[in-house]
Amino acid sequence: MDFELTTEQLNMQQMAREYVEKEVIPVAAEYDEKEEMPVDLVRRMISQGFSTISVPENYGGAGMDDLTLCLVIEELGRGCAGIATGVGANSLATLPIILAGNEEQKNKYLSDICCGKLASFCLTEPNAGSDVSAIATTAIKEGSEYVINGNKCFITNGTYADYYVVFAVINPKKGARSLTPFIVEKGTAGLDATRKERKMGIRASNTAEVTFNDVRIPEENLLGKENGGFRVAMETFDISRPMIAALAVGLARAAYEAARQYAKERVQFGRPIIQQQAIQFMLADMAIEIEAARSLYLKAAGMVGKGSKSLSAYSAMAKAYAGDMVMRVTVDALQVLGGYGYTREYPLEKYMRDAKIMQIYEGTNQIQRLIIANSIISGRI
Numbered sequence: 343m344d345f346e347l348t349t350e351q352l353n354m355q356q357m358a359r360e361y362v363e364k365e366v367i368p369v370a371a372e373y374d375e376k377e378e379m380p381v382d383l384v385r386r387m388i389s390q391g392f393s394t395i396s397v398p399e400n401y402g403g404a405g406m407d408d409l410t411l412c413l414v415i416e417e418l419g420r421g422c423a424g425i426a427t428g429v430g431a432n433s434l435a436t437l438p439i440i441l442a443g444n445e446e447q448k449n450k451y452l453s454d455i456c457c458g459k460l461a462s463f464c465l466t467e468p469n470a471g472s473d474v475s476a477i478a479t480t481a482i483k484e485g486s487e488y489v490i491n492g493n494k495c496f497i498t499n500g501t502y503a504d505y506y507v508v509f510a511v512i513n514p515k516k517g518a519r520s521l522t523p524f525i526v527e528k529g530t531a532g533l534d535a536t537r538k539e540r541k542m543g544i545r546a547s548n549t550a551e552v553t554f555n556d557v558r559i560p561e562e563n564l565l566g567k568e569n570g571g572f573r574v575a576m577e578t579f580d581i582s583r584p585m586i587a588a589l590a591v592g593l594a595r596a597a598y599e600a601a602r603q604y605a606k607e608r609v610q611f612g613r614p615i616i617q618q619q620a621i622q623f624m625l626a627d628m629a630i631e632i633e634a635a636r637s638l639y640l641k642a643a644g645m646v647g648k649g650s651k652s653l654s655a656y657s658a659m660a661k662a663y664a665g666d667m668v669m670r671v672t673v674d675a676l677q678v679l680g681g682y683g684y685t686r687e688y689p690l691e692k693y694m695r696d697a698k699i700m701q702i703y704e705g706t707n708q709i710q711r712l713i714i715a716n717s718i719i720s721g722r723i
């Protein structure tokens with residue numbers, strides 16, 4: 343595969359890098375400490391195209407490919423994994439609209455989102471995490487409306503979303519076979535998203551419980567076809583998992599760069615610690631793993647939209663490898679700083695806390711391995 347980036351991609355990467363240096367890095371520690379999402383900044387970033395560059399131009403996006411979006415997300419991840427999660431969750435929520443929405447829905451919702459509206463992807467429930475087939479939220483048709491009842495948990499941007507892409511079963515007897523995606527607009531009676539999670543990491547992102555109590559929506563808000571939700575959700579993840587991998591690579595880079603800098607400056611036993619082979623090998627391993635994870639996400643993102651039967655497996659590989667990689671890299675990078683790494687004076691402890699989620703959300707890394715194994719068994723890879 344040719345990983346040579348085009349001039350356009352290099353320009354986007356550079357633009358994102360400069361923006362992150364100026365707008366994201368200076369506020370990252372503050373919002374982490376406050377456990378608050380910088381809502382205005384995230385909306386600004388969305389309206390400037392950070393989450394929508396792969397949305398087709400006729401709906402207000404930049405019409406670029408998913409690989410370019412991943413390059414941008416890597417830069418955001420280097421700045422703050424929490425803020426990047428808020429921006430990335432918007433991309434996640436636009437995917438079902440791109441994949442299943444009709445012209446009218448795309449014109450209305452994608453255009454709004456490209457102008458800075460926030461969206462949430464609502465799949466997970468208290469009893470349906472890895473096991474999507476256990477989803478219990480219902481959307482029952484009554485005349486020309488659907489009535490939604492149920493609880494969604496761990497929903498990124500949940501408190502602030504303008505639009506919720508909600509997966510619900512339309513026939514409880516059929517369960518997940520009748521899973522169907524809908525759009526619910528903020529302010530609809532019976533919708534509540536006030537309970538926020540307090541988290542270990544990515545504290546500059548918002549994670550909320552979203553509850554639906556007799557929420558009535560018009561039938562026009564159904565995305566795609568009745569019973570088509572499972573497929574839409576899985577196709578969404580095939581595209582979004584390389585983005586998580588890119589985010590993890592960005593975060594790992596931030597930790598590696600901080601460790602490298604510190605190792606050059608910190609003198610012990612009369613010389614900078616970077617002259618100790620033990621430190622050099624840790625840095626070398628970090629560099630190897632970051633490069634490997636980047637190659638995997640570039641490969642997976644490059645496969646999107648090309649009809650490849652092995653996309654699910656490669657997206658899962660990119661996400662699982664990058665998620666495990668960022669955990670190892672942030673732990674080692676903190677080790678390079680010794681006791682100082684453990685303090686809040688340096689960002690390493692934040693990086694390590696932020697890294698853990700990369701093994702959990704958008705399907706845990708155990709689930710990614712199941713997907714890869716299924717592809718091996720069925721001969722798709």
Ligand SMILES: Cc1cc2nc3c(=O)[nH]c(=O)nc-3n(C[C@H](O)[C@H](O)[C@H](O)COP(=O)(O)OP(=O)(O)OC[C@H]3O[C@@H](n4cnc5c(N)ncnc54)[C@H](O)[C@@H]3O)c2cc1C
Nearest residue numbers: 463464465466471472496497498549702703704705706708
């Ligand atoms: C900060 C945050 C943000 C999130 N954002 C969103 C969002 O925006 N939208 C959304 O819909 N969801 C979101 N999620 C939910 C996330 O995707 C789930 O937490 C994740 O899929 C795992 O589900 P669970 O937490 O219920 O764990 P469980 O499914 O209960 O898993 C618990 C453990 O068992 C393992 N396990 C489960 N089944 C198997 C199996 N068959 N084989 C091997 N191991 C298994 C898992 O790997 C894990 O280690 C978010 C979660 C967090 C924490």
